Amino acid sequence: MSKDVTKENASVNEKSSRDKMVSGSAWMTGGSILSRLLGVLYIIPWMAWMGTQDVANSANALYMVGYTPYALFLNIATAGVPSAIAKQVSYYNALGEYKISREIYKKGLQVMAITGIVAAILMYMIAPFIAANSPTASVSDGTQVIRSLSWALLIIPCMSVTRGFIQGHHTMAPSAISQFIEQLGRVIFMLAAVYLIRVVSDGSVVNAVSASTFGAFIGAVFSIGYLLYVIWRKKPELDINVANSRNKISVSTNEIFKSIIKTAIPFIIIGSGITFFQLIDQFTFAPIMNAVSDMTAKQIENNYAIAAGNANKLIMVVISLAGSMAITSVPLIADLLARNKMADVRAQMSDSIQLFFFIMLPASIGMAVVAKPLYTVVYGYSAFGASILQLSSYMSIFLGLFVLLGSTLQAANQTKRALVAMAVGLVVKLVVQYPLLAIAGTHGMLLSNIVGFGATTYLMLRAIYKMTHLNIGFLLRRLLLMAIITAAMALVVFIVQQGMYRLFEPKDRIGSLINMGVSASIGGFVYLYAALKTRLADRLLGSRVAGLRRKLRIK
Structure with missing residues (x-):
């Protein structure tokens, strides 16, 4: 009789985990898709108001010169925090230690406030160096754009802590909604700014791009305001949980700090994986193309803008699907590990991988098939741009799988294997970058990403198999x-x-x-x-x- 009850409970728990995964993924996917779609749709009026297609492409290249290093600094300041906090909160909640969960949130806010300030100052200071080594026609313009983004680093880290705390309670809706609010505020501000600067005042392109990138700060203000409102609404429930906390585990302030940092650093490194690959492109594309082709500096800048900017914005819509599933799976896996349910961990990982391909395959392959009309709608007709988007769509499968598997391994306390896999991928990328650019031109940049991420995802899948013995x-x-x-x-x-x-x-x-x-x-x-x-x-x-x-x- 007891065995039957145990089996029944196991079945209920498995269904519960799967339901949480599907429901959480649905919320996070919906929020990510809406946010990414806004990030794509704004491009149409944004580029039209910038001027001619050449001027618009130059503006987009300048935009990417700022956003790629900003993404790295943002990852350093925040990337690991939502998942790390979610993992820690979910773990202690599963043990009934709600008081520790609240302390983790408070200490996390303190840590992130400091890292945000440091990251903002550092990015502001080294902006000239980054601009000087990027494919942009003007170092001063690149510096101005990069510095305009540093302000957002003051707010976003604390916003990320709050998202992680909410996710740790297996509540994904507020995070998804806050993402949409952040993107909506950013897009409205940047479009209004570009229209006033370029159309009404006939101002400079660099001022219009700088105002656009400053929109990240505006969006963050709206997002954190909403999240604080959610915390205020949930406070009675959270207070009841703390009052009923088991308090059987004692964790000091220093231990909490160490726990957050120890958990967050690997998430930061893995979360910066795609950005590391993009930085390799940003710093090596122009020198290599100068050496292996007869392209002018303007052509190199435009090709970089199309491959790293135009196509990237579109494929990030489908890559965000993987990010949504990763965000959902991390607290679930942490919860199952806390209760030592390895069979359920194996089932959860299998479900995550299957759900990823179920959504990602039709999304990426579908985008590849409609690449020509899609590129024309967003950026105007370009046979070269369409071919770049098509190859980028295939590449997005490997990028998305990297996002999912990296987070999954870390949630399962397999951080070292995840880091080694990513390091191998980066080395492979560096090794094949020159020959592939020489052979395939701009397309070689994407091919080197496929080879690099392919090596990384293979090693990650092998690590998951060794741990769980997936079927x-x-x-x-x-x-x-x-x-x-x-x-x-x-x-x-x-x-x-x-x-x-x-x-x-x-x-x-x-x-x-x-x-x-x-x-x-x-x-x-x-x-x-x-x-x-x-x-x-x-x-x-x-x-x-x-x-x-x-x-x-x-x-």
């Missing part, structure tokens, strides 16, 4: 089914797209929008229908999809 055969069968369904979807989208080109001129923006909308919608329906027909959606998302099948009359 590889089962995983491969599931992935094969997803690949077949995705291939069928891509074929349908390609056929529809070619038919649409007979009705609309490929270089026309409106025609491309209609083409993309129709072909992507049909492709999405094909994938959804196949996933429901094969019961793949049921196995990954649970019984909640049964109602959708009934509505669509799929047996």
Whole structure:
């Protein structure tokens, strides 16, 4: 009898973890997609108001020169904190030690306030050095843009601590909503600023770009205001938890600081992984292209803007899907480890990987198929830009898998293996960067990322297998089914797209929008229908999809 009860409880716990994963991923994915879509849609008026396409591309290159190092400083100041705090809070909450969880949040705020100030000052001071070694026509312009971003570092670290604290309670909605509010505030400010500077006042491009990047500070103000409101609303509930805390574990202030820092540093390094790869491109692309090609400085700047800026903004929409699942899985895995439920940890990791490919494969491959009309809609027609976006879409699978697996390994206390895997990938990237740029031109920059991240994700997957002994055969069968369904979807989208080109001129923006909308919608329906027909959606998302099948009359 007791064995039956144990099995029943295990089944309930497994379903609970899966439900939390699906629900949390849904919230975080929704917030990320809306935020990323805003980050893509603003580009259309932003570039139009900047001026001609060449001027707009130069502005975008200048924008990226500032944002790539800013992303690194932001990661140093914050990247590991939400996941680290979420992991620690979830762990102690699972033990009933709510008082320690609150202390972790308070100490985390103190630590992040200090790191934010230090990061902001450091970024402001070394801005001229970064600008001088970046593919930009003017060092002074690059310096101005980089410094305009340093202000956001004063606020965002504390905002990240608050997000992590809320996530540690397995509540993902506020984090998702705060992301959207942050992006909305940023986009409204930057578009208003660019319109006033470029259209109304006919001001300089560098001032318009600097105002755009300063929008990160404005967005952060709105976001942290919302998060503090959420904490205020939840305070009665949190106070009750603290009052009922078991208080059987004693943790000193120094231990809390050490715990936060020890947990956060690896998350910071792994969280900066994509940025490290991008910095290699920022500092090596121009020198290598000068050596292996006869391109002018202007052509190099424009090609860098298209590959590192234009295409990157679009693929980050799908990469954010992996980030959403990673954010959701970290506290769940930490919770299961705290209760020593290794079988559930293995199931959770398997579910995370399957859910990743279930969403990521159709998103990335679909983007690759509609790359030409998509690029035309956002940036204007460019055969080169479309080819870069297509290759970037394939690359996004490896980047997204890196984000998910890196966070998963750290949540499972396999930090060293995650760091070694990333270090190997960076070395591989550095080794193949020169020859691939020499052979494939600008496309070589993306190919070197695929090779580097491919090596990293292979090592991470091997580390997860050694720890959990995942059923590889089962995983491969599931992935094969997803690949077949995705291939069928891509074929349908390609056929529809070619038919649409007979009705609309490929270089026309409106025609491309209609083409993309129709072909992507049909492709999405094909994938959804196949996933429901094969019961793949049921196995990954649970019984909640049964109602959708009934509505669509799929047996």
